[in-house]
Amino acid sequence: MVPLSYYLVLSGILFACGVTGFLIKRNIITIFMSIELMLNGVNLSFVAFAAQWHALSGQVFVFFVMVVAAAESAVGLAIIIAVYRTRETLNVDRVNLLKL
């Protein structure tokens, strides 16, 4: 038997790591990976609460989160490729104008 709060603490630590990566990283791809890390942390808390209350809807929600994450990463990586084509850099500090 493991207390549910341990799972929630693990999910919170993962989310905090994701937020920290979002703040301190300067490579746009790594920032994107930090977002995926945050989504994973949230997924873990969904499944943990689903196990606590024997509610399967939590798992269905995780499924939807994964689908949205897949769509988001496909579009986001396409945007990264487009940004690299026009700016020829991946550093977010050098991508500071909306127009070219």
Place this chain on the structure above:
Amino acid sequence: MLHLIVFSVFGLVCVAGAVNLLAQRHPINSALSLVVVMGSLAVEYLLLGAEFVAAVQVIVYAGAIMVLFVFVIMLLNAGEEDRTKGSRVAMLFGIPGMLIGSVLVAWVLLEHSGTGNVAVGALPGPPKVIGWLLFHDFLLPFEVTSVLVLIAIMGAVVLASHPGPTQQDKREG
């Protein structure tokens, strides 16, 4: 007892992977540590009894999405990131802030949450039941998701395939 040991081992692997993602400077190393995080999270899902979510986690996240990331890193020939003044300021304030925040959240969860224990395989959810839920209670969100995925595919193709005019082209033309 065994449950707690397996949970702790894979939880530690998970946190170590997440911290390694932050510590590494080359994006390919970050991507590989993210694969470690996702793999150990799949084991945590299995411990909770969510075998469908664990399988989808390995196939979709650790498989498809991470392959996409590695493809883009290889395609753009991404090198080591250079630390700038902004990132040093973010490190100075961000890391202590997030440490304080996560310790606070962990303390509240461990001391005052009042949640119970979870047994091994506590979720009674074979994939058949999840499929039934998906096509009865969640039919409308499921259909909306299919439209979303279609739009995402078209958006990715449009964004990635059409080479916009670069700054050099504009100067020449």
